[in-house]
Amino acid sequence: MDNSGLLFQLASKGLLVGLLAGVIVWSSKDRNKFRKLVWVTVFLTFDVIMFGAFTRLTDSGLGCPDWPGCYGHSNPLAAMEHIRAAEALMPDGPVTVMKAWIEMIHRYLAMGIGVLIIAILVLSWRFWLRSGKTAPQFSPWFPLALFFFVCLQGAFGAWTVTMKLQPVIVTIHLLLGMVLLAMLTWVGARQNEHLPVAASARRLRWPAAIALLLLTIQILLGGWVSTNYAALACMDFPLCHGALVPEMDFDNGFTLWRSLGMTADGEYLPYPALTAIHWTHRVFAIVVAGHVGWVAWKAWRTEGLQKTGLALLGALALQIAIGISTISLKWPLALAVAHNGCAALLVLLTVMLNYKAGIAGRSGDPLQARQNDSPIRPHRTTNA
Template sequence: MNATTLIELGLTGLLVALIPLSLVWRAKGFDNKYRKLVWVTMFFTFDLIMFGAFTRLTDSGLGCPDWPGCYNHSNPLLAHAHINAAQEAMPTGPVTWGKAWIEMTHRYFAMAVGVLIIALMAMAWRRWIRSRGAERQYRPWFPTALLGFVCLQGAFGAWTVTMKLQPVIVTIHLLLGLTLLAMLAWLAARQNPHLPVAPSGRALVWPATIGLALLTLQIALGGWVSTNYAALACTDFPLCNGKLVPDMDFEHGFTLWRHLGMTADGDFLPFQALTAIHWVHRSFAFVVILYVVWLAHKALRDEGLRKTGRWLLIIVGLQLVTGLATIYLSWPLAIAVVHNGGAALLVMLLVMLNYKARYAPAGIAEADSQPAVAAPLGSV
């Protein structure tokens, strides 16, 4: 790819990033600008994950079969001859005008997130150097790690395309995106004051950590369902293909290194393998739901964690409803995208819960506790 195309792609990412950056620069004072940039970057990353789910669920991942451009161009309009030829050869194939624009829009948003993180890192380093390390809230190590992580995520985005949507690569790409969101949620939690947390809330440090680990495993299983197109392997509930325990092929279903739709030996993936993938994700979902509901119930007992616990219950309920709807309604696109977004929201909420349980101001016993620090409007 020539330098002109790379410059055009970089400028496009910068232009997209200017929209959230303009909102940030309207804030008064460096502290407010930095805090707002952290939160804006987190929510922009959440939007990117949602659009990534839309890209994957519309089979647009190979809409432009090279990377980072589209047939060595910065946008599909310049690649019209290649796209027209591919679409005429396969009207419903992986390359069409609609899929090309969806894929490139996803890449533009990803580049914009990179620009936002660079701006975040630059602000942190500038303040850290000027204060000679006196202002610990601007320690630049975490923002710098974010930049390294987003570069790693970009590499897996490239491999997703060049390795033709190999399931394990696409699943890792999803998990890295959610890890980036979790890191931003942790950084965002550091920017806001929080209500005091009583000793009972402090006791949730390890349960909250376990909850985040269980959710991560469930998201990995969900990503494996999505990247293997196994969402409709079971079309009934609570049974699966009329059985409580259907015929399943775990060996082929959970062989990680293989091409999409194929076994490791190069044969077509049997339907029983897709059933195993779907059934494991569905079954483990109830373990995660029960645990998170229990964790949220514990959080509701503490004033400092109550709002986060309440939102956990709401989003878990949303996940249950959208998960069942994808089965009964044969996987409608909008509901499937919302289901992916719900998983991302749960990641953010559990990260917030982990942060508050560890670092919120210490409170006294619940019976005598009084809120000492007002939480900002809308904080979770």
């Protein structure tokens, strides 16, 4: 198949995913279809992050070893001859029928998110112009940034395959997915109305921002654990190999530019390097849990932030429990995927907390003032 035909068929599949999401939006009873579209896109992005974790953890990242298609075709059915041949040569290798389908479904869903972000951009421009450029919740500049960002994420998705799962590329791909979720959540927060927030919440602005920064670093470390397959480098808890500080090789473990499972010199990655990767993620989790937990507790005790603070406390407790269980139960797949999903949930809730703390102390109801100029007259909601 020539490149133009391949790209057309792949684009049609991404458009189909987007249209299915669009049916959910337009069939809903919510009169504010734009707000509904944004939050459906947030939900789909959350799902793709979890499915991306499933793709990575089932070793399906090279299920189709080329990009954007699968052996030059738009779906594994058309590429079945090549897939069967590769599977026959290496039955336990990276290319199997199941892994090819997992990888391509992940790509279709990701393309669907791109379609929805384009729709958000077009509609935001339309509503912004209709409002006389006076409705800040429809300002198109943030959706425009989203569009360029999802293109960047797509580029890293391509490099993930073409560079054969280079750990630093895969880790950045994971982080960019989380950042995309955070950006979409911020856009969604701009569409919601929120309960009045006490002026005292202003004191949480910097702590909440630091919580988001620490969470970002921890996600990077977690991605580095996952992409280097270091999840079981420490099989015991709370110790690691029976020691608080086991034997570790930080130089090789945190050399960024190297092939999967190899050192920068082309040797096999030593086990102490994997231990260093895992141990660092585990120790920094204590710092993150302490600060995020404190911020969530303060939010829980602040008027207008109680629901978000309580949800953040619950998600943090769940994440800690899942993290310990993955070690105790020797990293079952469902728990590993849930660990990634709970990290995404923590990102979403921390972004919401940052947004709400950011609007604390403003006079009146800022979103009610916007709605007076809104071209779609949304209903009052109090979604988290």
